[in-house]
Every structure is written in structure tokens, then in C-alpha cells.
Amino acid sequence: MQHISGWRRLVMWPFGLLVRTWIATLRLDETPQDVANFTKCDQPVAMVLWHNRLFLAALIYRRYRRGRPMYALVSASKDGAWLDAFFSLIGLRTVRGSSHRLGREAATALVEVLRDGKDVGITPDGPKGPIYEVKPGALIVTRRTKTPILLIGAEFASAWRLRKAWDKFYLPKPFSRVRMRCELVPAEDLTDRDAATARIQARLLELNPDLEFAPLKQSANGSRPITAWGRAPTPR
Numbered sequence: 001m002q003h004i005s006g007w008r009r010l011v012m013w014p015f016g017l018l019v020r021t022w023i024a025t026l027r028l029d030e031t032p033q034d035v036a037n038f039t040k041c042d043q044p045v046a047m048v049l050w051h052n053r054l055f056l057a058a059l060i061y062r063r064y065r066r067g068r069p070m071y072a073l074v075s076a077s078k079d080g081a082w083l084d085a086f087f088s089l090i091g092l093r094t095v096r097g098s099s100h101r102l103g104r105e106a107a108t109a110l111v112e113v114l115r116d117g118k119d120v121g122i123t124p125d126g127p128k129g130p131i132y133e134v135k136p137g138a139l140i141v142t143r144r145t146k147t148p149i150l151l152i153g154a155e156f157a158s159a160w161r162l163r164k165a166w167d168k169f170y171l172p173k174p175f176s177r178v179r180m181r182c183e184l185v186p187a188e189d190l191t192d193r194d195a196a197t198a199r200i201q202a203r204l205l206e207l208n209p210d211l212e213f214a215p216l217k218q219s220a221n222g223s224r225p226i227t228a229w230g231r232a233p234t235p236r
Helices: 007-024 032-038 051-064 078-089 104-115 136-145 193-207 211-221
Strands: 027-029 046-048 070-075 093-097 119-122 149-156 159-161 170-172 177-185
Touching (some): 007 051, 007 078, 032 051, 032 177, 046 136, 070 078, 070 104, 078 093, 104 119, 104 136, 136 193
Parallel strands (some): 027 177, 070 093
């Protein structure tokens, strides 16, 4: 398993400071119900968001979950080592293992985390896609521990996108507005794996509008494409 140490870890510190400063400038649009879901603390939860919204992990933790230990599954690869180092700078803890197939050791570790009363974070289409596609394995841990899920939605008024990344990763512009949403899925709604996977995918698509993937939204929702901030999708 690869790790980042020495001077490499040291150079991550300014980057972590930059991210914390960056997210502090963002203006959030949230409802009281969303905040109530985000801050649910009567039991451990699994927070689920698309991989291309991962920049907001620090914001979600620091604004809504501060004081509650949160663990994220991170690949054992070199890329995962950098992400592990970054997460440690923003206060998140990690479980290292196979995030592609949710290997047995990683799954066991996450189960222990939840049973110990701590939260976990999951990107169901990570680490390499396909974009906006929930892998059935992403729900193994929550179903095994009967843990409720918090579905995270983030809609950006103004953002850059990393066009060469497989998920077209979002970087919200400083001082821009972000519409935050959070929906609670009770553990009893996750008993049927296939039905739960389909539901989670459909709801995440609705909570995270992306005009560049309108056809995908239409097929998942079974109706017209989801619009963002009340705007109709641009014809192609």
C-alpha cells in the first residue's frame, strides 16, 4: 500500500490551506430540512455524493459534520495515497483498500467504522466511473450494517470543470453560490439491492443537475431532463 510522507506530505499543507480558504468563500443556498438532514447525529450515516462533487467534501465535513469522525474509502494506489494525505489535512480519516470492487478487507473496515458509531463517505461512481452510475457494491456496507444514507446534492451557479477528467470534475469558483441539498434514505429502504441501487442513482441525478448530461438524466428519470436553477437545457 502506497503512502505519502516526508517533504511530499509537507507540500500538501499549503494546498490544504488553499482549499479551506476557497470553500470558506462559497455562498450556500440550503433549506432548514436540508440542514437537519446534513446534521443528523442520532446514529452513524453513510454520506453519498458523486465523484465530481468531491471538492465539497471538506465543506460538508467542516460545516455540517464537525466533531463527528468521518471515514472515506481511498484506493491503495499511488493516486489514493495523495488523496489520503489531502483528506488528513481537512480532518477526514480514511480506510485504504480496493475502492473499485470494494474489496473484502476494505468492506470489513468500513463495517467496523459504522458499528463503532462513526460516519463514512461514499462516491458510488468512483474511482474511475462510469460517470453518474451507482455500482451495486457501493451499498454493501450500508445494507450489512442497516445504516441510513444521506444523499448529497450540489448545484453550482458558476464553476470550472476539468474536461479531461473522466467525471468532468467540478471546481466551484470562489465567492460563487452553491445550492446544497441532502435527502435521507432510511435503512429499511435499502434491503432490496437492485431496487435500492436504482433508486439511489435516480435520486442523486435529480439532486445534482448537470446540463451536459441531460440525456443520461432523462433515461434515469423516465421523463424530461432535469433543469438547473430553473433553466431549460440547451438544445443540441
